[in-house]
Amino acid sequence: MKQPIVVVKIGTSSLVDERGRLDKKRLAHHVASIGEIKRKNFHVVLVSSGGIAAGFYELGLTERPRTLAGKQAAAAVGQGALIQNYRERFAEQGVICAQVLLTRSDFDNRSRYRNALQTLEYLLDRGVVPIINENDSVAVDEICWGDNDTLAALVAGLLQAEELLLVTNTNGVYTDNPQKNPKATLIHHLESVGEELLASLDDSKSTLGSGGMRSKLLAARIASEAGVRVHIGSEQLEIDWMIQTLMQQGSGTTIEAAPRHISRKEHWISRHSAPAGQLQVDEGAAQALLKEGSSLLPIGVVAVNGEFQEGDIVRVVDSTGVEIGRGMSRYAANWIVQVLGRRSEDVVIHRNDWVATPSVATYLHRKPQMDLSTSVDGEESGQ
Ligand SMILES: Nc1ncnc2c1ncn2[C@@H]1O[C@H](COP(=O)(O)OP(=O)(O)O)[C@@H](O)[C@H]1O
Numbered sequence: 475m476k477q478p479i480v481v482v483k484i485g486t487s488s489l490v491d492e493r494g495r496l497d498k499k500r501l502a503h504h505v506a507s508i509g510e511i512k513r514k515n516f517h518v519v520l521v522s523s524g525g526i527a528a529g530f531y532e533l534g535l536t537e538r539p540r541t542l543a544g545k546q547a548a549a550a551v552g553q554g555a556l557i558q559n560y561r562e563r564f565a566e567q568g569v570i571c572a573q574v575l576l577t578r579s580d581f582d583n584r585s586r587y588r589n590a591l592q593t594l595e596y597l598l599d600r601g602v603v604p605i606i607n608e609n610d611s612v613a614v615d616e617i618c619w620g621d622n623d624t625l626a627a628l629v630a631g632l633l634q635a636e637e638l639l640l641v642t643n644t645n646g647v648y649t650d651n652p653q654k655n656p657k658a659t660l661i662h663h664l665e666s667v668g669e670e671l672l673a674s675l676d677d678s679k680s681t682l683g684s685g686g687m688r689s690k691l692l693a694a695r696i697a698s699e700a701g702v703r704v705h706i707g708s709e710q711l712e713i714d715w716m717i718q719t720l721m722q723q724g725s726g727t728t729i730e731a732a733p734r735h736i737s738r739k740e741h742w743i744s745r746h747s748a749p750a751g752q753l754q755v756d757e758g759a760a761q762a763l764l765k766e767g768s769s770l771l772p773i774g775v776v777a778v779n780g781e782f783q784e785g786d787i788v789r790v791v792d793s794t795g796v797e798i799g800r801g802m803s804r805y806a807a808n809w810i811v812q813v814l815g816r817r818s819e820d821v822v823i824h825r826n827d828w829v830a831t832p833s834v835a836t837y838l839h840r841k842p843q844m845d846l847s848t849s850v851d852g853e854e855s856g857q
């Protein structure tokens with residue numbers, strides 16, 4: 475039987491001390507828990523934040539940088555230190571770990587995303603724990619996810635993981651930010667992440683975190699819809715929350731997995747790839763795609779936007795401009811422009827390369843979190 479996969483995402487707030495610097499003791503505790511999970515026969519993929527936190531102090535800064543250049547420089551220094559710590563601690567558990575740095579563009583292109591996936595699967599097959607982080611020292615706004623919650627959810631969906639553990643500094647999702655509202659109560663269980671709950675939460679986060687709880691719930695929705703069960707909670711030095719949760723005894727918030735009904739390819743089409751262009755279709759074509767399971771032919775296409783190429787993912791909108799799905803175009807935009815509205819057997823989007831929208835990734839519309847300001851980061855005094 476295939477070994478179940480657990481994706482563990484550890485946020486900055488669970489890896490740092492009170493000054494925002496990497497806390498090696500906490501990191502060691504997380505690694506010991508992951509070692510225990512592996513001994514229980516799970517494959518583990520770790521998505522770890524903390525690159526910036528591990529680097530800024532060595533750069534001579536007294537606090538976490540706020541500028542893009544400062545963050546990228548801190549990540550360049552810190553990522554190495556972070557992995558060095560992980561390697562030493564994992565070695566004590568008899569586990570090999572591997573660094574995998576990704577940018578969003580690695581997922582936009584089908585062959586690149588397949589390569590990344592194959593590498594991860596190869597590592598897992600050999601018992602290695604891949605440690606993924608966003609490649610912060612090169613990622614800029616349009617190629618960046620901005621937070622590791624989303625990245626972890628996407629990876630969990632692609633690997634068809636069983637469980638996603640989002641480790642943070644709060645023991646779950648509350649009805650309101652518990653740091654601001656003492657009357658907020660813990661939500662133990664959710665069948666799914668509904669719009670109402672998302673709308674009721676604000677974007678507040680811990681001092682060092684990038685996403686906050688709303689981002690975790692958006693990520694949880696991506697994973698849950700892809701058939702992954704999600705748990706959000708807090709791992710303390712005295713509590714093995716990850717182990718307890720996998721043994722169904724953990725506190726925190728659990729979001730159930732939807733039945734796994736979409737393939738990896740559909741998951742990639744609908745969630746991962748930023749569309750390279752848009753096709754507007756008439757009512758007949760919209761009905762054929764949505765109700766009859768047909769492919770899209772040139773006769774149903776009304777307008778083409780963007781300069782996409784063969785194999786790129788495009789949004790498909792109806793005559794009112796509302797998105798009805800996404801698909802992989804078999805032709806480049808400049809060819810479709812010449813044949814649109816004409817009767818032809820050529821298939822523009824094959825039905826096997828098509829995913830209808832109900833909730834096409836909210837995250838794609840979210841703005842990245844990197845601060846583009848040019849102000850100067852705090853320097854260590856006397857330097
Ligand atoms: N409804 C809520 N329930 C729990 N935490 C919340 C809520 N709304 C906002 N938060 C904030 O989200 C923070 C955790 O997210 P974040 O700072 O991004 O952590 P991490 O670094 O672990 O990703 C909490 O410290 C809390 O301040």
Ligand SMILES: N[C@@H](CCC(=O)OP(=O)(O)O)C(=O)O
Pocket residue numbers: 484485486487522523524525526527549607608610620621622623682683684685686
């Ligand atoms: N990639 C960044 C962390 C980004 C991020 O998502 O942070 P967090 O919200 O603390 O999980 C880093 O390594 O510092």
